[in-house]
Amino acid sequence: MADGGDPPLDTMPLAPLVPSVPDEETGAVVWHRDELRTADHPVLTAAARNADTLLPLFVFDPQFYGDSGLACDDRLRFLHESLADLDEQYRHATAGGMGLSFAHGDPVEVLARFHNAGWDVFAARGPTGRYGRDRDERAREAADVLFVSGDGLVRGTEDTRDGWADHVESWFTDETLTWDPEGVELDHVPAELTPEDIEDAYGITSVKTRVPTGGREAGVETLRAFTDRIDRYPESISAPLAAREGTSGLSPYLRFGCLSVREVYQHVATNATADRARELFTSRLYWNRHYKQKLEDWPGWLDEAANPVLAGFNADRYDPEYVTAWKEGKTGYPMVDAAMRCLRETGWLNFRMRAMCVSVYFHILQQPWKPGADWYHHHLIDSDSAINYTQWQSQCGLVGKPTLRFYNPRKQVRDHDPDGEWIRRWVPELVDLPDDHLPRPERTPIHVQESCGVKIGETYPYPLVEYEAAKEEFWQRYDAIKPEAAARLGDEEIARRVSLSGGVPGAKRIADEHGDGAAGRDRDGDTPRDSPIQTDLTRFE
Numbered sequence: 001m002a003d004g005g006d007p008p009l010d011t012m013p014l015a016p017l018v019p020s021v022p023d024e025e026t027g028a029v030v031w032h033r034d035e036l037r038t039a040d041h042p043v044l045t046a047a048a049r050n051a052d053t054l055l056p057l058f059v060f061d062p063q064f065y066g067d068s069g070l071a072c073d074d075r076l077r078f079l080h081e082s083l084a085d086l087d088e089q090y091r092h093a094t095a096g097g098m099g100l101s102f103a104h105g106d107p108v109e110v111l112a113r114f115h116n117a118g119w120d121v122f123a124a125r126g127p128t129g130r131y132g133r134d135r136d137e138r139a140r141e142a143a144d145v146l147f148v149s150g151d152g153l154v155r156g157t158e159d160t161r162d163g164w165a166d167h168v169e170s171w172f173t174d175e176t177l178t179w180d181p182e183g184v185e186l187d188h189v190p191a192e193l194t195p196e197d198i199e200d201a202y203g204i205t206s207v208k209t210r211v212p213t214g215g216r217e218a219g220v221e222t223l224r225a226f227t228d229r230i231d232r233y234p235e236s237i238s239a240p241l242a243a244r245e246g247t248s249g250l251s252p253y254l255r256f257g258c259l260s261v262r263e264v265y266q267h268v269a270t271n272a273t274a275d276r277a278r279e280l281f282t283s284r285l286y287w288n289r290h291y292k293q294k295l296e297d298w299p300g301w302l303d304e305a306a307n308p309v310l311a312g313f314n315a316d317r318y319d320p321e322y323v324t325a326w327k328e329g330k331t332g333y334p335m336v337d338a339a340m341r342c343l344r345e346t347g348w349l350n351f352r353m354r355a356m357c358v359s360v361y362f363h364i365l366q367q368p369w370k371p372g373a374d375w376y377h378h379h380l381i382d383s384d385s386a387i388n389y390t391q392w393q394s395q396c397g398l399v400g401k402p403t404l405r406f407y408n409p410r411k412q413v414r415d416h417d418p419d420g421e422w423i424r425r426w427v428p429e430l431v432d433l434p435d436d437h438l439p440r441p442e443r444t445p446i447h448v449q450e451s452c453g454v455k456i457g458e459t460y461p462y463p464l465v466e467y468e469a470a471k472e473e474f475w476q477r478y479d480a481i482k483p484e485a486a487a488r489l490g491d492e493e494i495a496r497r498v499s500l501s502g503g504v505p506g507a508k509r510i511a512d513e514h515g516d517g518a519a520g521r522d523r524d525g526d527t528p529r530d531s532p533i534q535t536d537l538t539r540f541e
């Protein structure tokens with residue numbers, strides 16, 4: 001483990017407990033990682049075609065638990081519920097009722113034991129950061145793991161973005177995959193290890209509220225319920241209170257692969273009758289693939305600024321007190337404070353609130369991006385490294401594109417919580433503050449503060465920094481470095497790694513047009529002059 005301590009459980013199963021593949025037969029371990037379903041599963045389909053016997057396996061990796069793990073206990077609980085559900089899916093599919101097997105330890109060591117006992121090992125090829133790539137490479141060497149594609153991403157070409165949208169579209173509309181449980185035997189590891197054992201060993205305790213139940217069954221139910229109410233989706237996306245019931249709530253199920261993105265696409269395309277809502281929603285599924293493609297193209301997104309010119313931006317400003325105030329929801333900006341407290345208690349925020357809190361953290365408090373991104377990754381139940389870290393870098397401006405999106409937290413109150421219902425839910429100190437003062441509590445006249453009992457500076461903090469001055473200061477610092485950052489996008493390697501929807505030519509165009517310092521920007525509020533980052537969700541080429 002990263003802290004040097006020993007895991008509380010040994011690596012298991014030990015070699016003698018690993019079943020052998022019967023003579024003259026072929027056996028395949030289906031190594032499940034993030035794809036916790038049996039439907040539309042390219043690996044399962046391929047393994048079932050190639051082997052007489054299957055052994056579905058999940059390996060609890062100590063790296064994701066204890067002090068070295070980055071996920072909150074509630075995300076681990078969601079994972080464990082999804083595993084229990086996957087176990088049921090296998091048991092129902094097969095007459096013998098054989099379920100999912102569990103192992104614990106370094107997956108490479110575990111898989112090598114299966115490989116030595118005669119098993120082929122199949123796993124999904126998917127985008128991961130450096131740890132995952134290294135683990136998969138070691139697994140390939142030690143256990144000859146066969147990595148199967150089939151997630152709609154583009155691989156093995158010079159410019160993955162060339163023709164990308166068409167490629168993804170045909171994947172979305174292709175028939176989903178099936179496997180024939182009758183055509184194979186299922187085997188399992190006799191040793192009894194369950195997700196509950198892991199929870200006991202690592203002391204997993206869930207503390208958040210409103211966390212959805214993990215597993216395919218709950219995911220299918222969520223998908224159906226959302227499709228029934230999808231006509232309300234367009235007007236529910238932005239306001240945090242409306243979004244909680246109005247967006248799909250599918251993100252954790254997609255994150256853990258309880259449902260495939262393609263299944264969701266096809267269900268909504270077939271069953272949703274409201275055209276605009278259907279298009280708006282399915283365009284988000286393209287964004288899901290778009291960010292996955294980014295991590296597939298470059299594993300460094302999780303730990304390094306995509307544009308080297310911007311590496312270390314804000315590092316000299318690091319102030320642990322600002323970071324803590326942001327994490328705890330004590331910045332003095334009510335919309336930010338409500339969002340950050342909601343994130344910690346429920347593990348979910350809608351897109352706009354996620355983006356706004358990034359903007360205030362990086363552009364206004366001017367703190368280095370990584371601790372903020374790690375905080376989201378820890379608390380979000382749906383945290384998908386491929387989306388979280390790439391979104392963070394995009395929202396901060398670490399790619400070096402000429403435009404940036406600022407989210408003014410005061411404007412967000414006026415636009416998306418004018419009655420203060422959401423703010424009052426999460427920031428009880430402000431319950432009695434009149435609505436008019438919620439965008440800027442620090443400007444509340446003293447006599448109003450006295451009559452409502454909200455004392456700025458005592459019961460609720462002054463803003464940590466003055467918004468306009470901080471914004472202006474950020475722009476000065478950012479403008480000074482922007483032309484050099486834009487120019488760097490002309491570098492072939494950087495153009496590839498940033499994986500823009502316009503591909504390598506698009507990155508080079510930015511370098512040509514903006515590398516000389518002639519760049520557009522938004523100084524006034526929410527709307528950038530030209531930002532393909534999140535404004536147009538339907539264009540990918």
Ligand SMILES: Cc1cc2nc3c(=O)[nH]c(=O)nc-3n(C[C@H](O)[C@H](O)[C@H](O)COP(=O)(O)OP(=O)(O)OC[C@H]3O[C@@H](n4cnc5c(N)ncnc54)[C@H](O)[C@@H]3O)c2cc1C
Pocket residue numbers: 247248249250251252254255284285287288289291349350351352354355358376380382383384385387388389391392395
């Ligand atoms: C800083 C930041 C971090 C984020 N981190 C994550 C993350 O770790 N995991 C995650 O799933 N989403 C992330 N998002 C995107 C978005 O906020 C969530 O997908 C959405 O809020 C999840 O709720 P939902 O499933 O009800 O959304 P819906 O609006 O119902 O969307 C359906 C699905 O489309 C995909 N999707 C929607 N918006 C986006 C987007 N902007 N980018 C990529 N995919 C999208 C997701 O898979 C989502 O589940 C992040 C956004 C920001 C700004």
